[in-house]
Amino acid sequence: MADPSGEVWLVRHGETEWSRDGRHTSTTDLPLTDEGRRVAEGLRDRLDDPGHNASYSLVLTSPRRRARDTARLCGHPEAEVDDDLAEWDYGDLEGRTTEEIRDTYPDWTIWQGPVPGGEDAAQVSTRLDRVVARCRAVEGRVLLFGHGHSLRALAARWLELPVAEGRHLRLDTATISILGWERETPVVLRWNS
Known part of the structure; x- marks a missing residue:
């Protein structure tokens, strides 16, 4: 049963060399750039603002170093690794730009x-549905560290839409987005801030 007062806070990892250069990065385990580390550290106050009831019932991270390091730099070294939060596997397209x-x-695309x-998309949907179900089973706020796509x-x-509808949601590095509810309807409360 979903907690209609619960929120899911999403944090995209800080900048890496490939994210800066527009290269698709899934399984390649790149470190954050100096700028990526600096900006990730700056997210700490926004995530742990006492005015926003700063406690989280569940904190999860992708297994990739860039997400785990972002979680640590944001003050959440306790983040549990969840393989389902890994970036979309780009396969043979890994490291290449869209162009x-x-x-x-x-x-x-x-x-x-x-x-x-x-x-x-169907494989990505299956594993992310497990993350959504896990988030909805928790009372209180959830914090997730992951990747752009x-x-x-x-x-x-x-939002109960096909994965491909994510194309309408631009997501920059080291940003915070919040998912939640309007009554019983899942909604986006804040995006890419």
């Missing part, structure tokens, strides 16, 4: 594929 991918697949050797897809699934 480079479109040399082979014109008009390509992650939302419509193809993703040779990686995950399709997977958090956008998670938001779509929170």
